[in-house]
Amino acid sequence: MKNKYRSHNCSELTEKDVGKDVILSGWLHRKRDHGNLLFIDLRDHYGLTQCVIENKDKNFNVLEKLKPETVILVKGSIVKRSSETQNKDIKTGMIELKIKNFKILSEAKELPLPVFGEQDYPEEIRLKYRFIDLRRNEMHRKIKLRSDVISFIRKKMIENNFLEFQTPILTASSPEGARDFLVPSRTHPGKFYALPQAPQQFKQMIMISGFDKYFQIAPCFRDEDGRADRSPGEHYQLDMEMAFVEQEDVLKQVEPIFYEIFTKFSKGKNVNTTPFPRITYKESIEKYGTDKPDLRNPIELVDVTEIFDSPDVKLKIFKEIIKNNGVVKAIPTKDTSSKPRSFFDNLNNWAISEGASGLAYITFEKDKNEVIGKGPIAKFFSSEALKNLLKKCKVNEKGSIFFVANKVDEANKFAGIARQKIAEELNIIDKKKFSFCWIVDFPMYHYDEKDKKIDFSHNPFSMPQIDLNNFEKTDPLKILAYQYDLVCNGYELSSGAIRNHIPEYLYKVFEKVGYSKTMVEKNFSGMIKALSYGAPPHGGMAPGIDRILMLLADEKNIREVTLFPLNQNGQDLLMNAPSEISEEQLKELNIKNLKK
Secondary structure, three states, X not given: OOOOOOOXXXXXXXXXXOOOEEEEEXXXXXXXXXXXXXXXXXXXXXXXXXXXXXXXXXXXXHHHHOOOOOEEEEEEEXXXXXXXXXXXXXXXXXXXXXXXXXXXXXXXXXXXXXXXXXXXXOHHXXXXXXXXXXXXXXXXXXXXXXXHHHHHHHHHHHHOOOEEOOOOOXXXXXXXXXXXXXXXXXXXXXXXXXXXXXXXXXXXXHHHOOOOEEEXXXXXXXXXXXXXXXXXXXXXXXXXXXXXXXXXXXXXXXXXXXXXXXXXXXXXXXXXXOOXXXXXXXXXXXXXXXXXXXXXXXXXXXXXXXXXXXOOEOOHHHHHHHXXXXXXXXXXXXXXXXXXXXXXXXXXXXXXXXXXOOOXXXXXXXXXXXXXXXXXXXXXXXXXXXXXXXXXXXOOOOOEEEEEEEEHHHHHHHHHXXXXXXXXXHOOOOOXXXXXXXXXXXXXXXXXXXXXXXEEOOXXXXXXXXXXXXXXXXXXXXXXXXXXXEEEOOEEEEEEEEEOOOHHHHHHHHHOOOOOHHHHHHHOHHHHHHHXXXXXXXXXXXXXXXXXXXXXXXXXXXXXXXXXXXXOOOOEOOOOEOOOOOHHHHHXXXXXXXXX
């Protein structure tokens, strides 16, 4: 594009342009004063071009005094750099622009944070001046990656015959899930809209409307606390739904798309091929201690309760836990023979700092022809018990085994955390890999210990894996659902389900958690009405765009891949939101502000 501001951008000039007169505009990225020569790196969205001016030039003194990030226009001719000043790391590194004239387009004040240098700066400053933070090369690259990934996703969905629709942003409040963001209605005093936590009910209605495949890059709003892998307030997801499908149809449709996304944008990392492993929820909890397993970690948990409960083990504290319906989970490692005692002591101290009583362990070594146990609890095991441990945990004399004993849920959970910690300490997690899997067969219900009642464990609109005629006869805690999560490297990227499309069955499902038919009709009137006029079997999922970007950009914090994020307290430091509004606005909305 050529206009009065530029004939070229700052990354496209090469040796073939030597001798040309050009116009460039951009930000003054960096200055280097060599006395008789002043070098300026001019930056725009596309890249850098080195510009040079001699001290005898009339513009030298003005350029010399300009502050970094001032926006300037430069005119000049392209010359080849001398061999010792060439920079082969950038596209324009073989040439420079010899400045003949320039113009200040917008002068910059003293910067609150530097753009050149990529130094770490406090997040509060970075978010307050996000427009400057986004100029930095790393941040600029990550936000461009976001655009590229979303464009690629959209292209792939359209290629797979999905239609893109936009569902309402102003909708009704939902009694399920996180807190809603509410919007007061001016024209209906005392009533409120809600921003959608997800387009769940609308996308099901799209299927009921006769469309076959739908998607959108959907904004979702949840009034919940932020954390490293979850934005407070809002996030974006690839929302999708398909008609006349079973669970396997959805999985097979989605996984090639994810394989392509991560292969294209992974910067050379390996991606496991399709089909991705299907792991049941039960197996995942037992093997990995979590329903979000990091399969780059080769360690698998083993239940060794039976061995600890045998007469060959004299460890009273563990036997007492087993007697009170507890279990013992083993975390076997293959090669720790070179690790000093301090390695094991540090892991024990870490476990205590995490609220556990410690992390018991046994190391092994060969004495003549026999493998013997070493460590604080080894003396409580007979040689037969040690042999059984080695066999069950598939460990030899070079390995070691860590143990967690507690109630089933607590033991699995902490063993899963310890599994990951031990793998990190041993450096056995393959960081050059994306390992996808599906977690399937989630329980429909769980027992809420706090409220002493049965509650949904996942999505209440999911189809149970049991016929309606047998639903009433079955223990609700044994009912599985057609629900599935897509997991990669320990992160849940998406939840999905085959939907319950039969109104009579929905009433039954909600009845188990204390909802009467009247309550279901009141809270989900639109959905029940739609399902009552002929609904196809349907299902879908909603992968989180932000978490996909986190993994591709190798970031631990979701704010690093979000254009204008809220901070962890849900505040927009750039625009000063949330903010107070005037009494006049409140009056117009029929709202009274009760100040604490």
